[in-house]
Amino acid sequence: MSNNKRALKGGEFLIKDVDYTQVFIPEEFTEEQKMIAESCRDFIQQRVLPNVEELDKHNLDLLIQLMKEAGEMGLLGISVPEEYGGFGQNFVTAMRALEEIGKGFSFAVAYAAHTGIGTLPILYFGNQEQKQKYLPKLATGEYIGAYALTEPEAGSDANAGKTKAVLSEDGKYYILNGTKMWITNAGIADVFIVYAKIDDDPNLSAFIVEKNTPGFKLGQEEEKMGIRGASTRQIFFEDAKVPVENLLGERNKGFKIALYILNLGRIKLAGATIGAAKGAINYSVDYAKQRKQFGTYIANFGAIKHKLAEMVIRTFVTESLTYRASQNIEDEEEALKQEGMDKDRAAIEAIRQFAIEASIAKVFGSEALDYVVDEAVQIHGGMGYSAEMPVERAYRDSRINRIFEGTNEINRLVIVGELLKRGMKGEYDLLTPAKEVAKELMAIPDFGKGSEDYFEKKHKLVKNFKKAILMVAGAALQKFGQAFQEEEEIIMNVADMLMLTYATESTLLRVEKLSKMYDPEKLAIYKDILDVFSFDTAWKMYKIGVDTINAFAKGDEQQAMLMGIKRFTKVDPVNTKDARRRIANKLIDDGFYNF
Numbered sequence: 052m053s054n055n056k057r058a059l060k061g062g063e064f065l066i067k068d069v070d071y072t073q074v075f076i077p078e079e080f081t082e083e084q085k086m087i088a089e090s091c092r093d094f095i096q097q098r099v100l101p102n103v104e105e106l107d108k109h110n111l112d113l114l115i116q117l118m119k120e121a122g123e124m125g126l127l128g129i130s131v132p133e134e135y136g137g138f139g140q141n142f143v144t145a146m147r148a149l150e151e152i153g154k155g156f157s158f159a160v161a162y163a164a165h166t167g168i169g170t171l172p173i174l175y176f177g178n179q180e181q182k183q184k185y186l187p188k189l190a191t192g193e194y195i196g197a198y199a200l201t202e203p204e205a206g207s208d209a210n211a212g213k214t215k216a217v218l219s220e221d222g223k224y225y226i227l228n229g230t231k232m233w234i235t236n237a238g239i240a241d242v243f244i245v246y247a248k249i250d251d252d253p254n255l256s257a258f259i260v261e262k263n264t265p266g267f268k269l270g271q272e273e274e275k276m277g278i279r280g281a282s283t284r285q286i287f288f289e290d291a292k293v294p295v296e297n298l299l300g301e302r303n304k305g306f307k308i309a310l311y312i313l314n315l316g317r318i319k320l321a322g323a324t325i326g327a328a329k330g331a332i333n334y335s336v337d338y339a340k341q342r343k344q345f346g347t348y349i350a351n352f353g354a355i356k357h358k359l360a361e362m363v364i365r366t367f368v369t370e371s372l373t374y375r376a377s378q379n380i381e382d383e384e385e386a387l388k389q390e391g392m393d394k395d396r397a398a399i400e401a402i403r404q405f406a407i408e409a410s411i412a413k414v415f416g417s418e419a420l421d422y423v424v425d426e427a428v429q430i431h432g433g434m435g436y437s438a439e440m441p442v443e444r445a446y447r448d449s450r451i452n453r454i455f456e457g458t459n460e461i462n463r464l465v466i467v468g469e470l471l472k473r474g475m476k477g478e479y480d481l482l483t484p485a486k487e488v489a490k491e492l493m494a495i496p497d498f499g500k501g502s503e504d505y506f507e508k509k510h511k512l513v514k515n516f517k518k519a520i521l522m523v524a525g526a527a528l529q530k531f532g533q534a535f536q537e538e539e540e541i542i543m544n545v546a547d548m549l550m551l552t553y554a555t556e557s558t559l560l561r562v563e564k565l566s567k568m569y570d571p572e573k574l575a576i577y578k579d580i581l582d583v584f585s586f587d588t589a590w591k592m593y594k595i596g597v598d599t600i601n602a603f604a605k606g607d608e609q610q611a612m613l614m615g616i617k618r619f620t621k622v623d624p625v626n627t628k629d630a631r632r633r634i635a636n637k638l639i640d641d642g643f644y645n646f
């Protein structure tokens with residue numbers, strides 16, 4: 052638990068600083084959380100990994116059996132309160148469990164869809180009858196859940212769905228017509244959360260639809276690049292009769308449910324990428340220590356060490372930012388409950404509050420994992436291309452993460468859009484800090500000798516990253532006004548700058564907290580990770596900043612900002628080669644991810 056609850060509002064990291072006592076780090080997991088993680092690890096090792104090939108052949112009976120086994124262990128009901136037959140664990144614990152399950156390839160996707168987007172809409176938005184009826188069965192695996200939002204013509208633009216619901220003449224049913232596409236768990240699910248528009252409503256409504264509903268039909272299994280062991284199908288509604296009592300939440304408010312649940316799905320996806328990345332690193336280091344070329348193990352080559360180290364760094368950073376945000380969500384939920392908010396509303400409000408961080412975690416985690424699995428294949432050479440090797444599957448399975456739960460482009464739009472919306476609504480003041488940076492830009496730079504303290508210097512760097520964002524985004528907004536939203540290239544850049552800054556800050560705060568727990572010798576490797584990541588980030592921020600400035604500024608303003616971006620991304624030299632070697636050597640010595 053972090054000491055100071057509710058350190059910041061979601062997105063506020065851009066304009067406020069936190070200190071290390073205010074963040075949760077993975078080294079603080081409780082014994083109970085570690086035990087739960089261990090049972091998940093054993094389950095994946097013993098039951099899932101020996102079956103992944105068979106699952107990839109669309110053996111749905113086996114998938115159902117494994118899901119039910121996970122249910123018997125309490126893992127399907129991990130977030131479901133005990134009163135509905137669940138395991139009633141908190142948010143961070145559910146994330147930790149998901150991390151381990153993330154090592155289970157397609158099974159992880161089936162599990163995440165069921166426990167997240169398949170179950171939680173009922174938990175958070177269902178009425179008492181709906182909860183009593185469905186949650187105990189979803190918690191044990193008697194029922195499997197799915198979430199059906201996407202349609203052939205409505206993907207990113209999900210509210211444009213054409214599936215229609217019309218009240219039957221006797222007023223007992225909604226008659227649904229339409230098609231949903233890409234529905235995870237479709238072939239194994241008993242219960243679907245389906246989004247459709249009632250009559251000519253502008254927005255979607257949500258329905259709980261059982262698979263044996265008359266007029267409900269399943270398509271064939273999709274043949275996919277990866278996650279072949281997860282069932283993905285179209286579903287069709289042909290005058291499907293859904294009882295009126297299965298309307299979930301209020302009419303016309305389904306899109307809100309969809310978005311709330313997506314926020315959740317996003318951070319959960321990040322949790323799963325951490326486990327998948329650690330899995331791919333373990334396969335890679337194992338192989339690198341066995342494979343000999345030119346008379347030596349390939350793990351001894353600098354080029355391979357560089358890859359192994361970078362895989363570790365990106366995974367460590369994903370972990371730092373994902374668990375930081377997860378604890379923020381849990382703390383917010385507690386605080387709202389203490390203020391008297393109903394517990395279901397508190398849960399969804401807490402997730403909404405950290406929607407920006409959830410999108411950051413989704414984008415960062417999925418891109419880190421894609422990097423990791425790509426290098427994992429490379430380390431395996433030709434064998435990496437063989438379907439016999441787990442990294443071949445990991446490579447294919449990873450790719451979907453940048454596409455579902457909102458593509459990474461959509462999530463980047465969310466990161467920037469949400470921040471601006473909150474600024475506009477007055478939830479926090481972005482304008483004053485932006486003006487201060489603009490003023491600082493015009494002033495003579497302070498060349499005075501700054502602090503020599505390691506962590507103080509890193510904090511200054513992160514502060515400067517924030518100034519770089521405020522400078523670039525502030526000027527672009529001023530230049531484009533309302534038309535800013537048309538400038539997607541700039542928005543993508545600003546999103547990247549925000550993401551990199553949040554990532555660096557989260558890693559810094561974690562390592563700083565570790566400095567109070569570890570002796571200098573043990574700490575050194577974590578400083579290496581922080582040094583390499585923050586150094587690389589500074590250069591990335593510089594390049595992104597320059598590109599963005601050149602996209603809209605001219606003359607003196609352009610020159611002043613180019614000087615500003617140089618100043619705000621100035622970083623001390625780091626011998627990244629040696630630092631990466633040390634990180635790789637630890638990985639090679641340990642033989643598995645142990646950071």
Ligand SMILES: Cc1cc2nc3c(=O)[nH]c(=O)nc-3n(C[C@H](O)[C@H](O)[C@H](O)COP(=O)(O)OP(=O)(O)OC[C@H]3O[C@@H](n4cnc5c(N)ncnc54)[C@H](O)[C@@H]3O)c2cc1C
Nearest residue numbers: 198199200201206207233234235454455456457458460461
């Ligand atoms: C294996 C798999 C499982 C899935 N599981 C589910 C599920 O369980 N339930 C469910 O409801 N859906 C599911 N989906 C659907 C998934 O969420 C969508 O595929 C995704 O949201 C993207 O929609 P789309 O495929 O229609 O792509 P499009 O929306 O057509 O996007 C195509 C490209 O255009 C970009 N783009 C679109 N709009 C913008 C914009 N405004 N600005 C910039 N770029 C833009 C996208 O980023 C993308 O690069 C799944 C998909 C797959 C492949």
